[in-house]
Amino acid sequence: MSETATPKVGTKTACLLVIGNEILSGRTQDANIRAVAVALGAAGIRLDEVRVIPDVAETIISTLNTCRAHFDMVLTTGGIGPTHDDITAPCVARAFGVPLERHDETFRLLEATFAPGTFNTARQRMAMLPKGSIPIPNDVSAAPGFSIGNVHVMAGVPRIMRAMLRSLVPTLPGGAPLAMASWHSDTLREGDLADALSAVQDEFPALDLGSYPYERPDGRRGVALVAKGFDSEQVRRAGARLRTVIEGLGAVPIEGEPPA
Known part of the structure; x- marks a missing residue:
């Protein structure tokens, strides 16, 4: 991760x-x-x-x-x-x-x-x-x-x-709520995405970027990419970049978290 x-x-x-x-x-x-x-x-x-x-x-x-x-x-x-x-x-x-x-x-x-x-x-x-x-x-x-x-x-x-x-x-003294963008693919693994994800993190240093492998009872295995932060516009832009990362590896990006 x-x-x-x-x-x-x-x-x-x-x-x-x-x-x-x-x-x-x-x-x-x-x-x-x-x-x-x-x-x-x-x-x-x-x-x-x-x-x-x-x-x-x-x-x-x-x-x-x-x-x-x-x-x-x-x-x-x-x-x-x-x-x-x-x-x-x-x-x-x-x-x-x-x-x-x-x-x-x-x-x-x-x-x-x-x-x-x-x-x-x-x-x-x-x-x-x-x-x-x-x-x-x-x-x-x-x-x-x-x-x-x-x-x-x-x-x-x-x-x-x-x-x-x-x-x-x-x-409590707060601010803008935490925003999140997520894309996943059922055909990619973390190792496929590591270098590209690091590059996106360099573009958006104020955001949390995470890669999360998943495996479901029906046999589906893949990885979800998530961008989180308190600047909603940056999160939106980072989410768009995560989608292009998945597409660039020849996989189909699916918006949101993988279903349980």
Whole structure:
């Protein structure tokens, strides 16, 4: 696979921290990265990096401080529930050098959600946010994520994370949405296209150009060429060049992604 690019000047960048021992051990498969990437791309924000880190306080704090200094924004998933290993909120507080304190509005919302006598100490922990945080609401559960500075903390449970993402993304500073052009051929292989694709990349250094081989159950095998970027006109032009690359090799270009 070939995929290199330089971000367009002015495009906001983001890093996603996936926090959880269960991801690293293989017990749980992450189901959030693609949703975050798609949502950010549609908002004109480039997801430049994803890091998967354990539920270890010093690792979370050091990684968060490194990333929030390097990227325009950092999103996190995981570690904001009621159990002993849900340590993301206190770690974010330590990273920012602020106390963890009860967020009264969140406390009242949670208290009203649970049946009388069940809003125990563990559940009350979900109302403890770093001082100065702004809650990220969701329409699935009463427990919010939160934003502080350029850091946005969300749940790891996919259904809840997506609800928080829907609330968060419209508030983020973005730009033109990610544009994409794609052509494929059922008769070519990556090796046939490598040199020509490198030449097109040189023409459009601000775009992501990728070649993606595919093989389908019915025996069809080929390669898809994709141009992506936040300048729709450049993407359109690059897409036209990808089509001519396929034609120049004597194959029939088919627009779009290959059917599953």
